[in-house]
Amino acid sequence: MEDSSIIELYWQRQERAIQETAQKYGTFLRNLAWNILHSHDDAEECVNDTYLRAWNAIPPTRPSALKVWLGRITRNLSLDRWRKRAGGHGADILLGELDDCIPSPHGVEKTLEDQEIAGAISAFLRTLSREGRTIFLLRYWYGESILSISGSLNCSEGKVKSSLFRSRAALKKHLEKEGIAL
16 A cells, blocks of 8 residues: 555544554564564564554644654654663664764764754765665664675675774764864
8 A cells, every 4th residue: 555545544544544554564663673672572562652653643744754754753762662771782882883973962862863963964874875875874773783784785794894884984074074073
């Protein structure tokens, strides 16, 4: 079913909207939550909370890119849940990788919400090659492991690690050039 049809079901307040959303995006959302939480129960709860938030937000919201919009909700819910529980299984490592290139008086997640920095990062991502941008986003937005990224892109783990290292260094230089204090 097309996204516009799913959104229309939400607007009509038909519960089938959630079923269609789950059918089309459930696997994507569970994988996203799992990459952050490493817990099937927690991931499933975040996905269910995503459906509830979508139900409560549509209407009045009419997302232009439903997958991205749902992914953002799931990611934020997963990060919130990760912050609340002890440990974090690797999300701390994932976010820690960016500590050297993103200013962080209140934590990476809080800083990324800042419009100026988000705009600078978006501009930076547009300077990367398609492959470099894909690797960066798979790692730092979707929380995928280096092994998973190398498998999906048919390249070595070393290539992924090198690309991420170079991208972080370039991001740091880009932010400094933009006058963002690190």
